[in-house]
Amino acid sequence: MQVTCREVIEEVKFGGAAPYRAELMKNEAGAKIIEPSEKYVEIVRKKMSEVGEVGLSEADIKLLAIALEFKDKKFHPVIASADYST
Helix, strand or coil: CCEECHHHHHHCCCCCCHHHHHHHHHHCCCCEECCCCHHHHHHHHHHHHHHCCCCCCHHHHHHHHHHHHHHHCCCCCCCCCCCCCC
16 A cells, blocks of 8 residues: 655655656555644654754655554555655
8 A cells, every 4th residue: 555645745746747746646556645643743743853853844744654653553664755854
């Protein structure tokens, strides 16, 4: 199962072939767009603060929160990204 959040779709919509990639994610790859529970968003934000991470976008935070939530539900999430925090 492939999942993402609305913010990721919005990030990939800009520039070059990006709009095509966003539609491909939703339609061809069958990615389901979900929102993480606020509990997990807060866990990610707290951990960011602890390690001094400031370069994550809202999309990054929510994607990590979704992965954490799935892990707690005994899934084995894998995050695929070409996005790098600075």
